[in-house]
Amino acid sequence: MGPFVIRRILNLIPVAMIVLVVTFALIHIAPGNPAYTILGEQATPLAVRLLDQKMGLDHPLVVQFGSYVVNVLKGNLGSSLLDGQSVTSLILTRIPVTLELAVLAVVVSLLIALPTGILAAYRPNTWIDGVSRLLALVGAAIPNFWLALVLVYIFAVSFRWLPSLGWTPLNQGVGSNLMHLVLPTIVLAMPLAAVTSRVLRGELLEVMHLLYIQVARAKGAREWIVVMHHSLRNALIPVVTVIGLQVGGLLGGVVITESIFSLPGMGQLVVNAIFDRDYPVLQGSVLFMALVVLLANLAVDLIYAWVDPRIRYS
């Protein structure tokens, strides 16, 4: 296991470097002075010069990149153009909200995907399978911002059962905190549940043909036990992988969901940065999210290698 872990982590370094190049180059893909891109076309020359100095945009690109890398390694992602707050601390204050939302979404998606996936595999090509397939198709195609508006219209506007937007911190009341998260969680969980359910069904069907399942059946184990005990365990590994690979999609969904429901998390930070033309915050958030995805993929690989020794030696 040791060599595998080291190899995998060493692999991460060049990738992380390229990620840094991308986030650094981001502002330079637009033609012209980056300061104009940040401030807008109507910026005064004075404002442009001040920003040039503040962000070091008047230095040669190599120097800029060098100091960018050094700063990032020190954990310094620059400071907000609005109020000068450090981007790192802005991100840190917003992580708990996004983390809570994401964890709830994964849990809810599993609550949907496990039963639908298992039932669909247990009775393939029946109406149960059909309904589960339809749910997956709908979940994958439904625009999350639209689903959010529909849910708000039904549950917050028409029936007034749930708050439509806003946030209560966990320490100011768990009930109110959860009430505010019900709709965003459903919106975020839907596409994840759709993918997971179909992957689980496919894996279960594949595993069910294997010899040890036949053995389990032959020794007289009940069908339900065969599915839940023998098949599910082996089918769950790819499911874990899929959830790990969906972290990127989840973060994309977080951006939309948090901005619709006004939840003060990472996603809202990104959208606000776009509206406020606060480039350092946008850049820092994009970098941070990419690093989260890289670490999530690393975690998935390590779990996978730990569970399935064949991976370590390939």
Added chain:
Amino acid sequence: MQLPLESLQLDTQTTSRGNQRRGWRRFWRNRLAVVGLGIILMFLICAVFAPWIAPYGPDAANFSSAFHAPSAAHWLGTDDLGRDILSRIIYGSRGALLSGVLIVSLGMGVGVPLGLVSGYFGGVVDEVIMRVVDAGLAFPGLVLALAMAWVLGPSLSHAIIAIGVVTIPQFARLTRGQVLEAKGREYVEAARCLGASPLRIMFRHILVNIATPIIVIGTLNIGGAILSVASLSFLGLGPPPPAPNWGSMLQSGSEYLTMAPWISLFPGAAIFLVVMGFNILGDGIRDVFDPNQ
């Protein structure tokens, strides 16, 4: 040496054609896939013949009929400026379909050659290209596209470029995998023996043989691409206001959700339908070529 190889290839081709014909028959019997095809054809007809189908102009504002609920005159109601929602959805299908196809074309146009080179040459070239691809895949697609579209400035073409660039790594990764599998086949060996250049082998021999799965994934991705454009437009990074764009219509309608829900509900339904259409069509086509899935 040449003859047996030729006949061998011919043989596999005829059987694979036979399989495909059987596959297509399965496609037409797959009701869901045909429904998907129908949905897409419907939107395609709307896009091509918009001026003849739409009952009103896309920008025909009429303040006296603002916020009208769905009625005989306006089947899907009117928005805050009194514009006909149905007409705007019909005109909006043009931008939606076009952007979906352009995004996938951009992603394939750059990603497929990258994957070909990476898989065929292997070694350092492969290592470098794949690390770049890994880095590209690390970014949450929507977030990177959002940032790029913001830097480039809000417009439909910038949204298309941003999302297209983000999809490049996926196609590179997919193509590379296919190339690695094809590289060991006899026809590649035969071409090499005949002295074909690497470029020729990659594009005339390998690419032709691995095109099918790539095109299938491409079709599947059109739906996702349309969804991404709608997301960007919803966040204000799509085409500027008067343009009839589904995502922007939904966004501007969300302000009036309590008094006129139809303004945002119907454009959202259009996005949902077209994305679902492409997804189930893609599923159906995949079954044609790969019945084991």
